[in-house]
Amino acid sequence: MKSSSTGRSGRVADVIQREVATLLQRKEFEHPDLGFVTISMVEVSADLSYAKVFITTLNDEDIKPSLAALNSGAGFFRTALSKKMNLRQVPKLRFVYDESVARGNRITALFDKIKDTPESDPEE
Numbered sequence: 001m002k003s004s005s006t007g008r009s010g011r012v013a014d015v016i017q018r019e020v021a022t023l024l025q026r027k028e029f030e031h032p033d034l035g036f037v038t039i040s041m042v043e044v045s046a047d048l049s050y051a052k053v054f055i056t057t058l059n060d061e062d063i064k065p066s067l068a069a070l071n072s073g074a075g076f077f078r079t080a081l082s083k084k085m086n087l088r089q090v091p092k093l094r095f096v097y098d099e100s101v102a103r104g105n106r107i108t109a110l111f112d113k114i115k116d117t118p119e120s121d122p123e124e
Contacts, residue, residue: 035062054098
């Protein structure tokens with residue numbers, strides 16, 4: 001379920017997204033391999049045991065090192081979330097790259113390329 005979904009898992013996803021983004025913004029989690037990342041979305045399982053945290057990066061070179069850094073710090077984020085959330089058990093976090101932004105950029109570039117291509121007259 002996505003963070004925009006209704007119900008308890010949606011509300012939990014929204015809180016996780018907001019809190020993890022805040023921790024990163026305030027530089028409470030620091031790692032030498034962590035690049036500039038944005039939390040784009042969070043999906044939480046129906047039983048609230050797992051959460052998939054989708055990130056985007058400013059540079060493609062930052063994807064793998066940033067994911068490794070974030071996943072190695074998943075315990076830090078769970079501990080911080082447990083102090084903010086009123087849950088019996090905080091979901092286990094897994095950070096993954098959100099390819100939708102890159103895919104959208106490729107589609108936009110293709111449309112721009114088509115738009116810039118001179119049209120041929122079909123009657124020629």
